[in-house]
Amino acid sequence: xxxxxxxxxxKKAIIQIEDIKPYFVNALRRIMISExxxxxxxxxxxxxxxxxxxxEIISHRLGLVPIPTDxxxxxxxxxxxxxxxxxxxCTVRYTLSKEGEGxxxxxxxxxxxxxxxxxxxxxxxxxxxxxxxLILEVEAVLGRGRDHAxxxxxxxxxxxxxxxxxxxxxxxxxxxxxxxxxxxNLVSIKGNKLVLKDVTKLPIxxxxxSKENIDYITIxxxxxxxxxxxxxxxxxxxxxxxxxxxxxxxxxxxxxxxLLKNLK
Amino acid sequence: MIIPVRCFTCGKxxxxxxxxxxxxxxxxxxxxxxxxxxxxxxxxxxDNLGLDRYCCRRMVLTHVxxxxxxxxxx
Numbered sequence: 001x002x003x004x005x006x007x008x009x010x011k012k013a014i015i016q017i018e019d020i021k022p023y024f025v026n027a028l029r030r031i032m033i034s035e036x037x038x039x040x041x042x043x044x045x046x047x048x049x050x051x052x053x054x055x056e057i058i059s060h061r062l063g064l065v066p067i068p069t070d071x072x073x074x075x076x077x078x079x080x081x082x083x084x085x086x087x088x089x090c091t092v093r094y095t096l097s098k099e100g101e102g103x104x105x106x107x108x109x110x111x112x113x114x115x116x117x118x119x120x121x122x123x124x125x126x127x128x129x130x131x132x133x134l135i136l137e138v139e140a141v142l143g144r145g146r147d148h149a150x151x152x153x154x155x156x157x158x159x160x161x162x163x164x165x166x167x168x169x170x171x172x173x174x175x176x177x178x179x180x181x182x183x184x185n186l187v188s189i190k191g192n193k194l195v196l197k198d199v200t201k202l203p204i205x206x207x208x209x210s211k212e213n214i215d216y217i218t219i220x221x222x223x224x225x226x227x228x229x230x231x232x233x234x235x236x237x238x239x240x241x242x243x244x245x246x247x248x249x250x251x252x253x254x255x256x257x258x259l260l261k262n263l264k
Numbered sequence: 265m266i267i268p269v270r271c272f273t274c275g276k277x278x279x280x281x282x283x284x285x286x287x288x289x290x291x292x293x294x295x296x297x298x299x300x301x302x303x304x305x306x307x308x309x310x311d312n313l314g315l316d317r318y319c320c321r322r323m324v325l326t327h328v329x330x331x332x333x334x335x336x337x338x
Contacts, residue, residue: 051335052331052334052335052336052337053265053266053331061269064269064270064277065269066277120277120280122280122283123269123277123279123280124266124267124279124282124283126266126331127266127331127332127335128335129332129335129336130336132335149275152275155274155275155276156274156275156276156317231276233270233275233276233277234277
């Protein structure tokens, strides 16, 4: 297995993985969607709401706000030492109170402890007019993406296999003529293969091939080379998210191994 | 009503860039109606705001902001 990090931003990553089968990358992708825990608002106590939106809509919007999560400090509520009652080990509390003209932003949610402050503080929750008022208290807990989309930390994880574009060597002249019709710097000829400068531009060459009815160029995909890309919603950095996902996958296999030891 | 917090399709948080988009789009419209060359086109604004996929772009592009009209009614 070979890994090459193509791009690593705080909320986005592109990683090339080679010498591996699709099922392995797919396992990682599915862990990212459904198993990686993150914090999200799960309970809202509304003391006063005279705004234009219903309590339910405001609660729903609060649930979708990404909350920075440190998994080393938190436990699931039902597995916690407090047995599901709610304590600082498993729940994070915020309060919000705002009155008078202006927008209410996610940054107005004030944490009990400063380290839990919301980083995505520009999300509008509701707009207040005149002397409208919004006072509430929320409780964020850990959850998994398989239970609700608000607990899905990673957006759009996907992989593409590397394309192999081959052509008939006897028709080299035709291929050269075909390339002049393509946008500039899209492909270059290497032996009997066409090499794309940018793999994401594959649909362009595909559309030209079908438009010109060309049968001497074939496009296949290499099932051992992957370009894996994903984004996070801001509750984790991209680096933390992939490391944590790999950890979860590893723990699952370890558990399976332990259980299988008892086989006779 | 009010801009959705996330993109319906992929789940990316898009509401935090809506106000910025609206402001920059107004600048673009003003420049067009004054017959000047705009500083940036809506395409460039969307690219600059990090909305790469067309699912997220349509969220911002097609949204109708009506919260101001509903606001007087509690």
